[in-house]
Amino acid sequence: MRSRAWWKVADQILSGLTLVGLSFVVAHSAEVGNFGVFGVALLASGFVLGLSRAMVSDVFLIQFSDVPARVRRHAAKEATGGAVLLGLVTGLLCCLAAVLLPGRDLGMAVFAIGLALPGLLVQDALRFVYIAAGRPGPALMLGLTGAAAQFTVVGLLAAADHDSMVPITFGWGVVALVTAALGCLMTGLLPSVGRARLWFALNRHLSVRAAVEHVLGLGALYLAYCLIGAVVGLSAVGSLWAAQMFLLPAYVAITATASLLSARFELRALQERSLLRPALLTGTGLAVVAVLWAVAISVVPDAVGMHLTGETWEGARTVLQPAVVGVVMLALAxxxxxxxxxxxxxxxxxxxxxxxALLLLGLGLLGAQLHGVRGAAVGLVAAHVIGAGTLWALFLRESFLRGSGRRAEVPAQPLHF
Incomplete structure (x- = not known):
């Protein structure tokens, strides 16, 4: 299980590096508004991919890692069928939304993502099937193959077309579909869409809560980005996404540490040992890492930033400082x-x-109305600060109750807001 946890983290790192690497390739040659279009497409695909991991991939890894191969293979058909069904439903919603969006480029980019979502989700689910079976090699090979193909196609299209994101987004989508087909050939699995509803029904005790947490977390943040883009303009989405690209190493350190330490925290809780010291060490340690990375970014010369992201560097630099504070708050929490x-x-x-989530939407939009993209970034940071402070307050209260022996007598009190 520890080995699978490490490989799951490695897969997440590879996915994140691929996504951000593609963003740098596009940003280098795209105009700020066009990069905003690409950012909206990435936000849509990233949200659905996270939803698929919550409802399919992570559930499969938890439920079917230590079962006979025959049982795992049967469940893999249902899980990948669930990924196809989820991709078809969300893809259809994207295609319908594309008709209502303003601007041809934005609508066509979201339409292309809608077509690619089934393949994108199946490819991701197949990698988790390999990891659950204790065969990380093929999972890594499938991920690297997809990444290499995406960089090649997107790089060529970005160099050939500077006026539209439509060919780039369609090319990226085609690569996702082809890679999914390759994954099905490698595994010898044919997703069972007919049994997808059974998959979701049998695993809803895990998938529903994980999906809700994803929607309230990254989902709310991505929605805030898109609404800010509607208020300020698509260039705002490009600026916000470009700033996040530079903060990837800090995000990777936070998510990887959380994944790897989760079992240790649960073990200490079962042993009824105090979690105050581990929580303090984890939060402050990750915050120090985030601050050090922020210091490293702050000394990046403008010439280097322009070389990496082209015209989007100016907007990224505007919101980079608030974005750094947001990452530090995430680390502390x-x-x-x-x-x-x-x-x-x-x-x-x-x-x-x-x-x-409510604060991200409310304060982000309020900041955008008052001071444009910089104000939006400050509003988002304020939401992260309040969220981190609330989490620490609840944790300290819970720790005090458990330490004083009164936890069994005092039920957890809900928040009122």
């Missing part, structure tokens, strides 16, 4: 988040996530 999850305080975590 990792420790108490792991502790509350280990204590099975999922309801409190979801309430905090809901509070932060």
């Amino acid at each position: 990792t420790g108490p988040g792991l502790a509350l999850r280990a204590w099975r305080c999922g309801d409190l975590l979801r309430q905090v996530a809901l509070l932060q």
Whole structure:
């Protein structure tokens, strides 16, 4: 299980590097508004991919890692069928939304993502099938093959066409479909769409809560980006996404540490040992890493930034400082988040996530109305600060109650907002 956890983290790192690498390739040759179009397409695909991992890939890894191969293979057909069904439903929604979006380029880019979603989700699910079977090699090969093909196609199209994101987005989508077909050939699996509903029904005890957490977390942030783009313009989405590209190493460190330490926190909770010190060490340690990375970014010369991201560097630099503060808040919140999850305080975590989601949407849009993209970035950071502070307050209260021996007598109190 520890080995599978490491390979899951490695797969997430590879996916993140591929996504950000493609973004740098496009940003280098795209105009700011066009990069905003590409950013909206990436946000849509990233949201659905995270939803698929919550409802399909992660569930499969938890439920079917230590089962007989015959059982795992049968479940893999249902899981990949669930990924296809989810891709078809969300892809149809994207295609319908593309008709209503303003601007030909934006509509066509979202339409292309809608067509590519089934293949994108199946490819991701197949890699988790390999990891669950204890065969990370083919999973890595499938991921690297897809990444190489995406860089080749997107790089060539970006160099050939500077006026539209439509060919780039369609090319990226075609690569996702081809890679999914290659994955099916490698595994010898044919997704069973007919049994997809059975997959979701049998695993809803895990998938529903994970999906809600994803929607309230990244989903709310991505929606805030898109609404800010509607208020300020697509260039705002490009600026916000370009800033996130530079912060990828800090995000990777946070997510990887959370994945790897989750089991340790749960073990200490089962042993009824205090989680105060591990939470403090985890939160402050990750915050220090984020701050050090921020210092490294702050000394990047403008010439280097322009070389990496072209015209989008100016907008990225405008929102980079607030974005760094947001990452530091995310790092600080990792420790108490792991502790509350280990204590099975999922309801409190979801309430905090809901509070932060509402703040992201409200404060982000308010900042955009008042001071454009810079104000939007400050509003998003304010939401992260309030969310992290609330999480720490709840964790310290829970830790005090458990330490004083009164936890059994005092039920967890809901938030009121």
